[in-house]
Amino acid sequence: MSNKPPHPETISAQALGQGDVPSGGLVQAIHVATTYERDADNQYPNGLIYGRPHNPTTRLAENVVAALEGGAGALAFASGMAAAVAVFENLTNGDHVIAPKVMYWALRDWLAVRLVARGVKVSFVDMSDPAALEAVLAKGSTKIVWIETPANPLWTITDIARVANKAHGAGAILVVDSTVATPVFTNPLALGADIVMHSATKYLNGHSDVLAGILVTREADEIWEKISSARASGGAILGPQQAALLVRGMRTLHLRVRSASEAALKIAAHFEGHPNIVEVLYPGLENHPGHDIAVRQMQGGFGAMLSLRIKGGAAAAIQVAANVKIWKRATSLGGVESLIEHRASMEGPSTPVPEDLLRLSVGVEHVEDLIGDLQQALAADA
Numbered sequence: 008m009s010n011k012p013p014h015p016e017t018i019s020a021q022a023l024g025q026g027d028v029p030s031g032g033l034v035q036a037i038h039v040a041t042t043y044e045r046d047a048d049n050q051y052p053n054g055l056i057y058g059r060p061h062n063p064t065t066r067l068a069e070n071v072v073a074a075l076e077g078g079a080g081a082l083a084f085a086s087g088m089a090a091a092v093a094v095f096e097n098l099t100n101g102d103h104v105i106a107p108k109v110m111y112w113a114l115r116d117w118l119a120v121r122l123v124a125r126g127v128k129v130s131f132v133d134m135s136d137p138a139a140l141e142a143v144l145a146k147g148s149t150k151i152v153w154i155e156t157p158a159n160p161l162w163t164i165t166d167i168a169r170v171a172n173k174a175h176g177a178g179a180i181l182v183v184d185s186t187v188a189t190p191v192f193t194n195p196l197a198l199g200a201d202i203v204m205h206s207a208t209k210y211l212n213g214h215s216d217v218l219a220g221i222l223v224t225r226e227a228d229e230i231w232e233k234i235s236s237a238r239a240s241g242g243a244i245l246g247p248q249q250a251a252l253l254v255r256g257m258r259t260l261h262l263r264v265r266s267a268s269e270a271a272l273k274i275a276a277h278f279e280g281h282p283n284i285v286e287v288l289y290p291g292l293e294n295h296p297g298h299d300i301a302v303r304q305m306q307g308g309f310g311a312m313l314s315l316r317i318k319g320g321a322a323a324a325i326q327v328a329a330n331v332k333i334w335k336r337a338t339s340l341g342g343v344e345s346l347i348e349h350r351a352s353m354e355g356p357s358t359p360v361p362e363d364l365l366r367l368s369v370g371v372e373h374v375e376d377l378i379g380d381l382q383q384a385l386a387a388d389a
């Protein structure tokens with residue numbers, strides 16, 4: 008037998024290769040118990056006490072993602088937002104956070120409204136500009152630098168290693184929202200990030216039927232202990248039924264993500280220069296401002312998210328979305344079915360997103376069907 012560690016494809020396809028120990032089943036049973044029995048000597052024989060801190064099915068989902076990200080531990084939450092918010096839970100009045108100017112909208116809003124209301128200062132900067140980050144990093148008070156790469160919905164690329172260096176120099180930790188890159192294309196912990204966050208609702212589960220979030224840490228340090236105890240006391244743990252669906256979804260992670268990413272590159276290349284399109288935003292295109300960093304940082308693909316800016320503004324963009332027959336008009340991303348969304352309508356009047364922008368999440372349908380449908384939708388609008 009080879010002593011080489013298994014490849015990521017093998018880890019996810021077999022969910023770490025651990026079947027159900029009592030039955031010999033290839034798939035682990037779902038552990039639904041909310042409480043565990045003490046021995047007569049008053050001890051807990053397996054270290055499992057109660058369902059809010061502990062669930063073996065949830066633990067399996069966490070272990071799979073920790074292995075894919077090369078982390079020391081992982082925690083699963085009831086949603087991506089619950090996971091993201093848990094990172095900021097231990098900050099107090101006077102602490103400082105730096106986040107990207109354009110990023111996943113719901114978290115940007117939470118930082119700007121709810122975190123600020125707790126007395127935490129938040130600076131939103133252009134993460135692709137090294138000088139902008141340095142100008143706001145405050146040694147001692149900056150506790151967390153948060154980045155997202157590729158970032159919603161312009162697919163801006165941030166250099167993880169460079170930002171990690173800067174953050175650590177100021178005594179801050181770097182947390183990366185790697186939902187769009189997925190562990191298939193990027194391992195932020197290996198590039199110097201301290202914590203990686205995934206909305207597992209998206210590619211990790213991949214079937215638009217589970218809401219879940221995951222944090223993975225590089226080290227089981229004091230900050231991680233605090234986040235873990237905050238989840239145990241706050242109760243935002245992912246439930247076992249959802250965790251089992253998530254593990255099932257992750258068994259095909261690499262197949263789905265690679266297929267969707269290859270299709271996204273074809274779609275982006277196909278519609279570049281289309282007479283009804285102002286701009287195609289996709290990091291796999293050579294003219295994308297983050298392309299060179301993406302080539303270095305993302306291995307084997309650029310992800311399956313792209314945006315199209317439509318000639319004629321908001322009304323024309325909404326009309327193109329109205330014309331599609333195969334793409335689904337819906338928010339979210341990372342499922343097997345392709346989605347199209349007029350992003351500014353979702354984010355409201357204070358959005359930094361161009362009003363002519365359609366956000367596309369490419370699924371695993373045949374790429375010719377997806378291209379043909381967009382082509383007829385754009386032509387009908389002309």
Ligand SMILES: *Cc1c(COP(=O)(O)O)cnc(C)c1O
Nearest residue numbers: 086087088111184186206208219
């Ligand atoms: C969806 C998403 C989130 C939030 O996750 P939920 O599971 O919807 O709570 C955070 N970041 C990114 C990039 C996302 O796409």
